[in-house]
Amino acid sequence: MWKEIEKRESGRVRPRSFANRVKSSRVASLQLSNHKDIVSPHKGSVNSLQVDLTEGRYLLSGASDASAAVYDVQQPQKLEGGGLIAKHKPIFVIDKQHEHRHKYAISSAIWYPIDTGLFVTGSYDHYIKVWDTNSTQAVMNFKMPGKVYSTSMSSLATSHMLIAAGTEDVQVRLCDIASGAFAHTLSGHRDGVMTVQWSNSSEYVLVTGGCDGAIRFWDIRRAGCFRVLDQSHSQLGRRPPLLERSAMTKVFVSCVVTCICILGSTSRSSSGGQNMSKATAVSRKSSHGNGAKHSGSNRISAKGSIKHRLHPGMLSSQDRATAHYGAVTGLKISEDGMYLFSAGSDSRLRLWDIESGCNTLVNFETVRLQTNKPIQLSVSEDSALVFVPCMTVVKAFDFWSGKTYFTFRGHYEYVNCCCYSALDQELYTGGNDRQILVWSPFISYEADEGTTRNEDSWSD
Amino acid sequence: MSTQDPSSSSPSKGTKRRRDEEEAAAADDAETAASESLEQSLTFSDTLVALRMMRAQFPHIDKVSIRPFVLRSQLYSSVVDRTQVDRELESLRRTKVLRIFKLNTGQDDHAIMFLDDYLNQIERAVKRMEEKNVHDLEVFEWFKIHVIDTRLEPNISHQDLCSLLSLGGKVKDNQISVLINGGVIIRQLIDPSMYWFAIPNVGSMLKGLSQGRKELLSLLSRRRYKEMLLASLEKKRLRLSPLDMRFHLRDLIGSGHLKTIKTPTGLVVRISKE
Numbered sequence: 126m127w128k129e130i131e132k133r134e135s136g137r138v139r140p141r142s143f144a145n146r147v148k149s150s151r152v153a154s155l156q157l158s159n160h161k162d163i164v165s166p167h168k169g170s171v172n173s174l175q176v177d178l179t180e181g182r183y184l185l186s187g188a189s190d191a192s193a194a195v196y197d198v199q200q201p202q203k204l205e206g207g208g209l210i211a212k213h214k215p216i217f218v219i220d221k222q223h224e225h226r227h228k229y230a231i232s233s234a235i236w237y238p239i240d241t242g243l244f245v246t247g248s249y250d251h252y253i254k255v256w257d258t259n260s261t262q263a264v265m266n267f268k269m270p271g272k273v274y275s276t277s278m279s280s281l282a283t284s285h286m287l288i289a290a291g292t293e294d295v296q297v298r299l300c301d302i303a304s305g306a307f308a309h310t311l312s313g314h315r316d317g318v319m320t321v322q323w324s325n326s327s328e329y330v331l332v333t334g335g336c337d338g339a340i341r342f343w344d345i346r347r348a349g350c351f352r353v354l355d356q357s358h359s360q361l362g363r364r365p366p367l368l369e370r371s372a373m374t375k376v377f378v379s380c381v382v383t384c385i386c387i388l389g390s391t392s393r394s395s396s397g398g399q400n401m402s403k404a405t406a407v408s409r410k411s412s413h414g415n416g417a418k419h420s421g422s423n424r425i426s427a428k429g430s431i432k433h434r435l436h437p438g439m440l441s442s443q444d445r446a447t448a449h450y451g452a453v454t455g456l457k458i459s460e461d462g463m464y465l466f467s468a469g470s471d472s473r474l475r476l477w478d479i480e481s482g483c484n485t486l487v488n489f490e491t492v493r494l495q496t497n498k499p500i501q502l503s504v505s506e507d508s509a510l511v512f513v514p515c516m517t518v519v520k521a522f523d524f525w526s527g528k529t530y531f532t533f534r535g536h537y538e539y540v541n542c543c544c545y546s547a548l549d550q551e552l553y554t555g556g557n558d559r560q561i562l563v564w565s566p567f568i569s570y571e572a573d574e575g576t577t578r579n580e581d582s583w584s585d
Numbered sequence: 586m587s588t589q590d591p592s593s594s595s596p597s598k599g600t601k602r603r604r605d606e607e608e609a610a611a612a613d614d615a616e617t618a619a620s621e622s623l624e625q626s627l628t629f630s631d632t633l634v635a636l637r638m639m640r641a642q643f644p645h646i647d648k649v650s651i652r653p654f655v656l657r658s659q660l661y662s663s664v665v666d667r668t669q670v671d672r673e674l675e676s677l678r679r680t681k682v683l684r685i686f687k688l689n690t691g692q693d694d695h696a697i698m699f700l701d702d703y704l705n706q707i708e709r710a711v712k713r714m715e716e717k718n719v720h721d722l723e724v725f726e727w728f729k730i731h732v733i734d735t736r737l738e739p740n741i742s743h744q745d746l747c748s749l750l751s752l753g754g755k756v757k758d759n760q761i762s763v764l765i766n767g768g769v770i771i772r773q774l775i776d777p778s779m780y781w782f783a784i785p786n787v788g789s790m791l792k793g794l795s796q797g798r799k800e801l802l803s804l805l806s807r808r809r810y811k812e813m814l815l816a817s818l819e820k821k822r823l824r825l826s827p828l829d830m831r832f833h834l835r836d837l838i839g840s841g842h843l844k845t846i847k848t849p850t851g852l853v854v855r856i857s858k859e
Binding site: 357359361362445450451471472473486487488490491492493526527 | 661666667668670671672675676692693738739776779840841842857
């Protein structure tokens, strides 16, 4: 370690690469923490965990007994075991005695991305509540038409404060904190929406995964979704090489999509099972979407199969492409915003290239995944590893080769959520056994050595 | 990677070994391949090699005439890198060497068949239907020429199907039912206007597949430690499935239900817990 620091000091190693090397060696030694413990007050399975985005200090958890709690993961309340084990008790708990409590399970608890003064909880009792952290009171209530499966707020947003909510209902609703009302709804899914994620590259792009197996990309400034991911569209590798694109085109079927000849804008053709909407979504790449869609809609109404005229933005509702053979239970966009990782109830994990909308065919070896609840995935910084809860273990897969690098066994029952904190390189996982476990880089303790304590406080 | 002389493939003492194979020797190897034990030929270096070997090892069944097919999970157990398998399958599919079909026997089952085997199978199905005096059989010709050549995905929508078939001639509704009766397309349960492509006359195989899987898993789970030596497991015969033990073993190992462990006395197959 000292040699590395000396090299950095003399300039032979760049500071960034030095930091990355230290971080990846710490991640490689992740195991059940022997010096940190989170005391969970929950009496039901832990459904959602999130570390706050501003300081990386407070962990918010939501559980099935309608309780939510916040913990300080950097400063412990108590030190036990001769000062070696830090016990982190919750700073406050919102439980069934609270006046503004939820009635049923909390499925998702997220921090307000700007600061830790607010947090949002969504529950199976059809309500989304916005809480003030300092006074622990619910300041806003949104009633949803069905059980709330997942909520999300954009961390990049500067012009809006919308909470995207995925519920049992087929429509995705956007709730506005500033006005206290619903902004608008996004329709296109055919079944409930299990996961929602905002994009890491644009504050207006939302990705949703539904129980019908479709993953849709929405631009909230427009009606309808602009892309539906189809698992049969695939590319061999990180980026489709230019020549490969022409290999991906399939033979054009003239009588189904005569419109495309009229549009004449794209050389890509639609494949089996697709129709006009997919072609317009594709043509959006080469030409700006709106013009192409408008001229297309006139032709569409002439087709016998579609009975009524559709708004050009709603053409995507006809697109029935599926990303998974079952429901989509987890979504995670990589840190650079270029790739999307999705988990489905068909026990498949897929990696999608967002730019081209194709499946990159990386095979993540999983046998079974939880099918009835949404699961929370997590990505390490610089997207080298993805942490996926697979039944009772959490597996860390290499992003590009799909190999299982680590398996974290510790929970007694199914794991529902995991959250990776990039600041300390720690992983927090919560499961049906009501525990929140901390996985941290290995620190060896020799009882008589004072230097280990030094190392501990230095590495903070 | 050692290259093996095909004519002198003597059985090893039970160690796993990889084989490099040239295409010219493939025909010679058909007999030796069929008689090899699973332990010797468990892993391969390349997807196409694995596909050819497994096709050669497909069990010969008297009652039902079916061309060999390979399951995707079998490929996963044979080639170490699964991403490589997926990508090679994708490029082979695009170059029309083989076709992939989605099966209804479970979560994510896919059957892979070489294209000429598939066309052969369709012809046998057509011949069988002719014997039963079914009319309108030219729709199969249209199907072969127009649909199979252009649609490479495992599913197709009703509109696409009709439009492609009408390139051959006038399409009537009962001709679509003839196709369904022949077994080349199957209606999807969740979406009435979409069809899956299917292998004709594969029904009894699929039933045998799912029953054989259950039987093999129950055979192992009844044992005290839920494991058995691969060599002795291979000698057993499954009562309910026409497919042989090697087929089922590859399939279950690839889908993760079973795992193989190296021991000093050979490979041991155990039921995996997660």
